[in-house]
Amino acid sequence: MTFTHRHLLGIEHLRPEEIVTLLDLAEDYVALNRAPDKHKDALAGLTQINMFFENSTRTQASFELAGKRLGADVMNMAMQASSISKGETLIDTAMTLNAMHPDLLVVRHPHSGAVDLLAQKVNCAVLNAGDGRHEHPTQALLDALTIRRAKGRLHRLSIAICGDIAHSRVARSNIILLGKMENRIRLIGPPTLMPSGISEFGVEVYDDMADGLKDVDVVMMLRLQKERMDGGFIPSEREYYHRFGLDDDKLSHAKSDAIVMHPGPMNRGVEIDGTLADDINRSVIQEQVEMGVAVRMAAMDLLARNLAALRGVA
Numbered sequence: 001m002t003f004t005h006r007h008l009l010g011i012e013h014l015r016p017e018e019i020v021t022l023l024d025l026a027e028d029y030v031a032l033n034r035a036p037d038k039h040k041d042a043l044a045g046l047t048q049i050n051m052f053f054e055n056s057t058r059t060q061a062s063f064e065l066a067g068k069r070l071g072a073d074v075m076n077m078a079m080q081a082s083s084i085s086k087g088e089t090l091i092d093t094a095m096t097l098n099a100m101h102p103d104l105l106v107v108r109h110p111h112s113g114a115v116d117l118l119a120q121k122v123n124c125a126v127l128n129a130g131d132g133r134h135e136h137p138t139q140a141l142l143d144a145l146t147i148r149r150a151k152g153r154l155h156r157l158s159i160a161i162c163g164d165i166a167h168s169r170v171a172r173s174n175i176i177l178l179g180k181m182e183n184r185i186r187l188i189g190p191p192t193l194m195p196s197g198i199s200e201f202g203v204e205v206y207d208d209m210a211d212g213l214k215d216v217d218v219v220m221m222l223r224l225q226k227e228r229m230d231g232g233f234i235p236s237e238r239e240y241y242h243r244f245g246l247d248d249d250k251l252s253h254a255k256s257d258a259i260v261m262h263p264g265p266m267n268r269g270v271e272i273d274g275t276l277a278d279d280i281n282r283s284v285i286q287e288q289v290e291m292g293v294a295v296r297m298a299a300m301d302l303l304a305r306n307l308a309a310l311r312g313v314a
């Protein structure tokens, strides 16, 4: 098998052929999810625990549905109320959970690196559902599947990622994945929202939407992540929308068949025009949500197969 990992912590660790293996399996799950009977027993008998230390709508719902459709016993833990200091919380929680013999642990945490740390303490498969500004691997994989289905390929495309790059784990995982698959990546946003040293990632950087969007195949918008800002990054939301908000006029610089993406949650009228977001001829935002369930089914299926092999049960 071409996917040999114990955990899914980041795109950074995946080889291009492993990405393709996962996306191909996800295609089977897209078909299953559209069928009247959406069940398969790939995770039957296994226990999946979702630990979200940060808010989530689609990622948590999608991991929960993915596990249930594959027959796992799924438990959602309400982590947000916890106020104990980070290091202790993680290690204590990891040890406590480990004693309950989970097989799959899905973790979202506000601190970069927290999920990797937790993975070192447990003997089950850990999936990173977003850690700080670091990585959000299943988001990049669902974006990749959405692009591959819309464009018929996942290489040699021109892809613009726009907005708050500096605070975005979605941007980071996408830059790594799309770069590994040999696409041309442009980052567009105000200099205050560009991470320093970003040019090392082999991307082109623009601070003007008309220039940056010229002839691109894919336009990926990002939310302004105000919860990660300590003020002063943009003059005002109105000004930001004027310069960087995606509307029909700015989109007209892209290819005529360019698709519009957004990981959600969207701030309509801040980073994207509401009507454009709902335009089924341009926007694939709902497809992204659909692909999210299939990609998470594929990721957990592959990790569970490796887990069985590691534990000698295969």
Ligand code: NCD
Pocket: 058, 059, 130, 136, 139, 169, 170, 222, 223, 225, 263, 264, 265
């Ligand atoms: C993203 C996240 O949490 O990183 N959302 C998601 O998972 N769909 C992006 C965001 O919060 O803006």
